[in-house]
Amino acid sequence: MTTGLRQQPGSEQRIPGVARLYRTLESEEVARLVVRAVERRQRLVIRPLLLAATVRWAQWFPGSVRTLLLLTGAKRRPAEIENSTG
Secondary structure (H helix, E strand, O other), X not given: OOOXXXXXXXXXXXXXHHHHHOOOOOHHHHHXXXXXXXXXXXXXXOOOHHHHHHHHHHHHOHHHHHHHHHHHOOOOXXXXXXXXXX
């Protein structure tokens, strides 16, 4: 299974470094999670468990997660910053 992310030029360099902590799910595992979610009528499934814990942490301490992402994320060039503020 692929998200297509790796097909975009430069996309892997822009992923925050902290993302290396999260494992990639195998397609069979995703299939099992989807089936289980449908059977249980779950609207949201967040896996792997470390990502689920991070999402929960971000609900209580959003500033700390934002800072972690900013510190480990891609460094933006001044031209990119000017274009994004529009």
